[in-house]
Amino acid sequence: MLQELLQGFRAPRARDRIVERFAALPFLLPDREDHIEAAALRNACRRRGVQIGTIDALLAQLCIRRELTLLSTDADFARVAERHPLELWRG
16 A cells, blocks of 8 residues: 555655655565465456456455455445455545
């Protein structure tokens, strides 16, 4: 998530503020099982006509496995949450 936010800003000042604010948050590091289950999640979604990207599947899987709520306005995550135990907060 941090990388996606930083890729959206060009101004060094905005970048520095984002890095500073995210410094207080822990990083979730995916392990082998997360990658295996993210692939299964992506395949299950594709079978139901829902296309999600590789990284989005991994983010969803990290949240599902750790019982975390994902803050996103991305419609792809909403479609995943309709059929999988992804807790989504759309703000």
